[in-house]
Amino acid sequence: MAKRLPLQTPLQALSPERPPMRVLLLYAIGQLGWSLASFAAGNLMVYFYMPPEQGAPVFPSFIYQGAVLGVFTLIGMVSAGGRILDGLVDPLVANWSDRSRYAIGKRRWFLLVGAIPFAVFATLIFFPVDHAESAGNFMWLMVCTALYYFFFAFYVIPYNALMAELGHTPKDRMLISTLVSVAWALGFVAGNSVFAIQGWMEAQGKAPVQAFQHSLVLLHGIALLCLLIPALFLKEHRYARQITGDHSFRDALQTIVGNRNFRWILSSFLLYWLALTFIQLGMVYYATLLFNLEKEAAFTFSLVSFLSSFVLYVPVNLLVQKWGKRRTMLAAYVLFGVLFGVVAFAGVLPGSKEALLYALGIVAAAPLAIFGILPNALVGDEIAKEEQQSGKQLSGMFYGLTAFTMKIGISLANLAFPSLLLLGKSSENPIGVQATALFALLFCAAGWYSFRHYTEN
Numbered sequence: 001m002a003k004r005l006p007l008q009t010p011l012q013a014l015s016p017e018r019p020p021m022r023v024l025l026l027y028a029i030g031q032l033g034w035s036l037a038s039f040a041a042g043n044l045m046v047y048f049y050m051p052p053e054q055g056a057p058v059f060p061s062f063i064y065q066g067a068v069l070g071v072f073t074l075i076g077m078v079s080a081g082g083r084i085l086d087g088l089v090d091p092l093v094a095n096w097s098d099r100s101r102y103a104i105g106k107r108r109w110f111l112l113v114g115a116i117p118f119a120v121f122a123t124l125i126f127f128p129v130d131h132a133e134s135a136g137n138f139m140w141l142m143v144c145t146a147l148y149y150f151f152f153a154f155y156v157i158p159y160n161a162l163m164a165e166l167g168h169t170p171k172d173r174m175l176i177s178t179l180v181s182v183a184w185a186l187g188f189v190a191g192n193s194v195f196a197i198q199g200w201m202e203a204q205g206k207a208p209v210q211a212f213q214h215s216l217v218l219l220h221g222i223a224l225l226c227l228l229i230p231a232l233f234l235k236e237h238r239y240a241r242q243i244t245g246d247h248s249f250r251d252a253l254q255t256i257v258g259n260r261n262f263r264w265i266l267s268s269f270l271l272y273w274l275a276l277t278f279i280q281l282g283m284v285y286y287a288t289l290l291f292n293l294e295k296e297a298a299f300t301f302s303l304v305s306f307l308s309s310f311v312l313y314v315p316v317n318l319l320v321q322k323w324g325k326r327r328t329m330l331a332a333y334v335l336f337g338v339l340f341g342v343v344a345f346a347g348v349l350p351g352s353k354e355a356l357l358y359a360l361g362i363v364a365a366a367p368l369a370i371f372g373i374l375p376n377a378l379v380g381d382e383i384a385k386e387e388q389q390s391g392k393q394l395s396g397m398f399y400g401l402t403a404f405t406m407k408i409g410i411s412l413a414n415l416a417f418p419s420l421l422l423l424g425k426s427s428e429n430p431i432g433v434q435a436t437a438l439f440a441l442l443f444c445a446a447g448w449y450s451f452r453h454y455t456e457n
Contacts, residue, residue, distance in 0.1 A: 018168050019239040024179055027166060027234055030111065031180040033226025034156055035187025037122045040216055041082075041148055042410065043280045044194065046418055048126055048212065049075040049141070058295075059209055062128045062137045067422055074138060076418035078145055083411030086149035087404040090157055091253065094400025097158040105236030107158035107165075107396075114155035115227040121148035123220045126213055153403070155227065160399040163376055164383040165240035173380040174320070174373070178313055181372030185306040187223070192302040194219060195284065195295050255386070256397055262382050264453040266405045268329075269375060271447030273409030275336060276371075278440040279343075281417045282433065289430040290346045290437075291353040301361045308365030309372065316369045325374055326456040330448055332370035337444035339364055344437035347430065375402075 019027075050065060050073065051058040063074050093110070102109035124144045128137040163180065167173035194215045201211035256262060279286075287297040320328050339360055342349070346356060383398050420439065423432030 016168075016237070016239050016241055018172065019166050023234070023239055024166065024176055027162065027176070027230050028179040028183040029226050030159055030230035030234075031183035032187045032190075033115075033223045033229070034118070034152075034159065035184040036190050037119050037187075037220055037223035037227060038152060038156075039188060039191025040194065040220075041122050041125055041145070041152075042277075043191065043283075045079050045125065045145075046075055046281055046414070046421075047284055050418055050421070059212070060131070061133045062130070063133060063141065064138075065133075067419075072415065073418040073422070076415045078138075078141055079414030079418075080411040081142075082145040082149045083407045083414060085146055086153050087407035087411065089150055089153040090400045090404040090407065091397065093153050093157045094161070094396035094403075096396075097161060098396040105234075105240075107162050107240070108231060108234060108236045110158035111155055111227070111231035111234075114151050115224060115231055117147070118151040118155050119220050119224040119227060121151060122223075123216055124148075126216055157396060157400050157403055159230070160376070160403065161395040162234075162236070162240060163399070164380040164395045167380055168241060170377075170381065170384070173384075174317060174377050177373050177376040177380070178317065180376065181369070182310060182313065185309060185368070185372060187226075189303055189306045190219060190222070192283075192299040195299045199294075199296050253397065253401075256401055259382060259386070261455055262379075262398070262401075264450060265375075265378055265382070266401065268333075268447045268451035268454070269402065270405050270409045271443045271450060272333070272371065273406045274413050275340065275440040275443035275447065277410045277413035278417055278436050278443070279340065281413065282436045282440075285421075285425060285430075285433045286343055286346070286437065287357065289425065289427055289433050290343065291357050292347075292427075293354060293357065297354070297357060301357055304358050304361035305364040305368060308362050309369040312365055312369040313373065316366075316373055320374070324456050325378060326451070326454055328370055329374055329378075329451055329454075332367040332374075333444050333448035333451065335363070336367040336371075337441050337448070339367070340437050340440040340444060344434050344441065347434075 048059060049063055065073070068074055068077065097107060097110055100106040100109065104112070121144050125141065125148060129140045130137050163176050164173065167176045194212065197215040197218065198208070198211045201214060202208060206214065283301065284295050284298040287293050287301065288295055291297065316328070323331075342356075342360060346353065349356060379398055379402050383395050386398075416439070417436055420435045421432040423435055424430055425432050
């Protein structure tokens with residue numbers, strides 16, 4: 001039987017240093033980079049290739065807009081297929097990373113190699129080869145999407161594994177999770193600024209497609225710089241607790257799947273990402289069709305909600321100390337469910353729609369802060385328990401399976417969301433848009449039920 005190790009014992013021959021705040025901030029910049037670089041592919045593909053209709057569509061049709069096989073759409077199938085490919089790659093990259101022995105660092109090598117193609121293919125997705133609807137555009141979209149998701153996994157999975165390895169204690173892991181949550185939110189807000197930048201460029205005389213594409217080039221250039229900072233400057237050997245294991249992919253997978261607590265975490269995360277992706281994909285539709293506002297209001301909503309969530313990061317940490325992670329997460333599911341329910345019926349509610357939208361943005365701050373901080377800390381705790389019990393360090397595989405579950409949820413959302421829009425996505429008939437918010441509510445309720453089975457030690 002493997003020797004039981006204390007939770008705070010560094011698991012390598014020469015104990016690494018606990019990273020100071022400046023190192024953790026340097027690490028968190030990478031999260032800002034991949035959050036910003038992934039925003040468009042994750043949230044704007046439907047907007048660009050199946051835009052909302054307020055009179056004339058925002059963009060011309062680049063691919064076929066109708067139903068495929070009765071209920072699906074081409075853009076939904078491409079989005080879902082890309083996420084499924086990404087999810088399949090995640091565990092493979094995770095195991096490769098866990099077993100690697102690269103001189104510059106077992107995780108850092110992946111960051112360095114993956115950063116540039118990650119940012120490049122995230123941009124090329126939105127540069128169709130033809131100016132009108134064509135099979136060539138569809139083929140280009142499929143290829144760029146597949147390559148984007150491969151390099152997304154190549155960078156993000158080893159990056160996430162460093163969270164547990166840089167966090168030497170539970171308190172350290174909560175701090176790191178808080179910092180990367182702030183960085184992710186900043187990247188998400190910056191990504192939403194594409195609508196405001198697009199609007200400004202259109203006011204300068206650019207066509208909508210050109211304004212949108214130039215906005216993405218600007219944002220992805222910033223993202224690439226952020227992606228490269230930890231790849232170039234993080235001293236992994238000095239600060240990260242690491243063991244290079246010889247466990248096979250199958251053995252690692254069996255060990256992790258056998259963790260009952262972790263299985264309940266994954267099932268609840270799957271439902272959370274279904275709900276969150278629906279609201280992310282739908283934000284511009286909700287703002288324009290349910291709240292009758294301009295598309296720039298989607299950016300303002302995100303800005304209000306995420307800036308408000310920053311104020312709650314310290315209170316959330318204090319709440320976790322009082323309530324524990326389990327009760328805090330359950331409360332977040334309830335709040336998110338209520339939010340989606342209000343969005344679904346926003347069109348018939350009295351009063352100023354603009355005031356209502358921003359009020360919802362403030363209400364969303366609490367669950368966003370909770371879901372932003374706790375999931376990574378929960379996974380980090382399970383990694384530490386496994387290290388205690390078996391001496392195995394499976395950081396990559398734990399985060400790989402977490403990412404796989406997340407991407408399955410996002411894939412299903414990307415497949416289902418456009419199909420629901422077929423029910424109606426116009427000012428005269430917004431029933432499909434309302435249906436997406438109601439489905440998000442149901443996903444939150446199911447996620448709450450799953451997380452009730454999590455046992456907090």
